[in-house]
Amino acid sequence: MQRQKTAELLKSQQFLFLLLEQIFTQVAYHLVNFSLILSVFKLTNSNFSVAILLLCFYLPSAIFVTIAGLTSDFVHRKKIIILSNLVWSTLVFTLSFLTKQFWTICLFAVLIQIADEFFFNAITSSIPNIVPKDQLLLANSLFNLTFYSSMVAGSFLVSLLSRFISPVAPLYFASGLTAFGAFFVSKIKIKQVVPSAPKRKILLQNIFQEITKGWQTIHENSTIKTLTLFLVVSNSLLSLAYAIAPGLLSVFGIDATDFSFVLILPLGIGMIAGNLILSKLGKKYRKIFFIQKGLIIIGAVLLILAFIPKSNHLNSLTHKRMNFEKKLGISLPLSLLFSFLGIGGVLTFIPATTAFQENLPEEVRGRTQSTNQLLTYITSTILAFFSGSISDLLGFFPLLLVLSILSLTSGLLSKKILIKAGVLQN
Template sequence: MKKTQKWKSQFIVVALGQAISMLGSHGVQFALIWWLAEKTSSPLMLGIAGIVAYLPMSIFSPLAGIAADRYNRKFISIFSDMAMGVAALIYAVLLFFFDLPVWTVFVMLCVRGIGSTFQQPAIQSIIPQLVPKDQLVKTNGWMQLLNSGSFLLGPVIGAALYAIFPMSVVLMSDVVGAILASAALAVVRIPELAKTKDEKQHFVTEIKEGLQVFKEDKKLFYIIIAEALCMFFYAPLSSFYPLMTSDYFNLPAMYGSAVELSFAIGMMISALLFSSILKVERKIRVSFIGLFGMGAASFVCGVIPPAYVGWFFFAAVCICLGAAGNVHTIPLTAYMQETIAPEKMGRAFSVLTLISSVTMPVGLLFSSPIAEKVGVNVWFLVSGFCMIILTTFVFIYYILKHGVKG
């Protein structure tokens, strides 16, 4: 009982710290993107912002995965969080004293992208070091619940601060979040990771070992392929959300924050169910269902008319979109944490980061000119349709290979 209480208390400290950090990050991210949307009113500029934010992930993800497996994951997570906080502090000071051009926000987004690239696989690999395997679905549910709460409150706080204070003040919430998250992780004792191999393998060899995880596990391989194909269409939508509210529905920033809030409510509902009553056995199949739901919700968003009442339907569908995202992510994360060897986990999770980081800029390069010409709602429609087709095709192939009970 004492051992059980110990891992629970340590997990809660880590999860709360990460949630606080994300609270600041979501608030700042919303304010920065809305600031850019108001000043430019251009899907192309928002597309460039997304590319700048995600391109570092494409470059550094393999290195981040190797670092998470080779070095101290706790140190990497703390250092990355604090680096993003320091970057926010420097940018806040510069904005306070100087009238910086809009393009400088791209530098800030780039630094945040690098920090997030190293932080994500490290913290995802720390969780199974703290938590028993049979509790991973529940604990990932709780992680997503806390993160969803941060995602819910972050844009509201960001919008409120943005309406009252200059960007230099808004950025300070990111600094406070980074400090608190780092302090929380610092007081937790992370069990030592047993080293089974020489730590000085060649860089390319270690990358191959990380990819081998997916080659050996065909179930995992199919869902990752489906995710990679779908993210090409889905990833750009996060950059277009502000324009759906500001340009398509012609509504102000508080409506934009309400859409983010709706998305977060969906995430919280699904995360709460996973962390409490849902017992998932066929995790890969459930993950496929979530991916299909994301496509269906995106498709519906694209057909909603640009009337004021249409915005309420859009917000309601965003609840479903947020819920579907967790239905895809939580079982997949738990499956990976249960089945992948601890010494390879950092590299395996860096592959997921690499997928999102590659598909985001490539997808934006393709989708931004289309959205600029025909409207962002059309891309929601196109992305949803393509995700439904791709997910269905890969899932049918998965069933043919593994059977109905596979």
Template sequence: MKVTQPKPVTGLVSLWRNGNFLALWLAQVFSQIGDKVYLVLMIALLDQQFAAQESITPLVSGIMVAFTIPAVLFGSLAGVFVDRWRKQRVLLTTNLLRGILVLLIIPGFWFQWQPLVNWVFLLGITFFVSTLTQFFAPAEQAVMPLIVPQEQLLSANSLYTTTMMGSLILGFALGDPLLSMAAQVLPQGRELVVAGAYLLAALLLVRLHPQEQGTATGVHTLAQVGRDLREGWSALRAKPQLGGAVAHLIVLYTVFAALTVLTIQLAEQLLRPSQFGFLLAAAGAGVAVGALLLNVLRAWSYRRLSAVGSLVMGGALAGLAAATHSLPWALIGNLALGMGAALVAIPLQTLLQTETPEEVRGKVFGLQNNAVNIALSLPLAVTGLIATRVGLAETFLGLAGLVILMAIWRGR
């Protein structure tokens, strides 16, 4: 089946003049920063509550689990509802409610409960914040083709991905000093900063007015939910290029989740474990370079771009296997890895947006979100054990083989 080719874009100037895109893009920036700084906030609160405890790692792990469970349980189901609700309302409401949930931490701590009770309270808040995020993600992807012309989607996704990686780096790198400064201004300043990011995203989304088709009133029965989920799977099976794109993205996010763990071990050899962010920042810079490179390669097909991107990633991972004792080469390897990832992720996400019928976009992106979250979770659990048993370099080589196989499959 023929895959849609990227069309020439008119440049970023047209995107900046698109008020709907500007509102969505800025809301995404603040929402992403809120998500990343939220995790930093949870660690800071646990460190404060359990200051006398030798290690808070098990407690932090509990927060991570509470953040991950909704992604696995509700990722696909959320897409069913997104297709039946107004996307703009979903985007606005989920950010508004996440901001309110973070604000609830302030009165929740007024009761001076025991630290363990506070931890359970934070687990609950985290679970509901993450649950709302599962509705935000597919609605965000589904609304993009409604506000951006098809010929500009590749540029829009390039900008989106670049700022997403920037938010990731800034959120984790600047989260702690930002929250520390806020706490010096107001006792509850940390909570206000995170809640403010979500609420500002909601305020920006008031200006979003996509041209949506009529939506159904809701989902009433389990049988109806099942039919809607099967409709999403049917859309992926009906167009093999969509299923192939989702499979390729799963491999991509599996590699990046594994990279997060391996980078910490690499930092132990080259820097300090706490400085692993420098290596991840190089990968983020690579994503930005790859996004810019797409404007030069926009005449290539999506399939060719993703195949070449996978080969670049494979070469970068093989290079990292040989750079476990060289900081400059490790930084270059991460830079190349990020660049290859951009060549894979951005065209494939654009392909999904353009080829998926509007009436099932929420279901397809919900299924994608669910699969990607599982792909992000499993490597976090097993990569460290594998690297300890077989070696860091060998694990990098194994990941290189995986992405090269995907490149060969996609390039057929």
């Protein structure tokens, strides 16, 4: 039955083109993201510099997430998607010639992320405009699946292109993918009612009041507040994995160029596996079961990662940096650990997201979700900044140890916390 519904949905040319646009641009986004992380680490050999780069991604998102949301309500989303795609593609292509200067990379990262924020909000908001209401859940599931799959594809291609063609090859490829994605959108008819000029003026006059409604909902509703906390934590830990990946790999004596092969690719595969676990067992167990197990898995993985570099046997193996295939005794266990990190992240994130959506009042859903996203960006920014500083000064052990203890404690106490907050009582 599910396959039949999926096949019917994919027969819709409108949805298929939008999905292809999503796939192309998400692969491109991860290509650029991972490529710049790798470039900055190899340029500076500093985890703190990688953290600064991630700040350049997160801060624009935090600033523009609400503006992008309002823009997608005031301007036709098809125009926003095409324009942001073309701007994004041009910026990435230009950056491919300017990757030798750290601050130049940071500047372009800011501009690229601003363009992406407008694109992301417009495309996700367009799904209900082209998909019937009874197929909306399936459409969103397919979009989420393409996100994880694109992460896997992007991480694999970054290391492949960087290692065997050129360090800037991922940027060329990403630029082309995004430009081609704009072609798909040009073929889509998005039915959207754009507010008239007088109505837009009234909405803009009350913009601050409208934005604060999301904050008020989270602050006043203990259920939403608790779920927001779990979502922010799980998303921020995923961002941390990006931040520390190249430096962590170097600690284990593996060339940082292979960080996508060894760490990010398994992380994405783990996320897909977690998604499959939820699809099989989601109706059998309560959401609280998965959230609890997910946090414990994350904590256990971080704890193991914290103590592995302390091994004397490992220290004897990491004296010289090599490609991952020459150190399978280290790279394979690391890949396995990161795949479990991906599973734990999804087991925490998706049930918490579902509960979050179920408990949100319809009239403030969009604004509250934007606020949750904003809090995630802020937390990720702070975590990335301090993780880079701590890693350079003290190594990864104290950072991973503290995070593992927090995650394990949260997992063990999650059932009590969630039930007390009125979450998942049925």
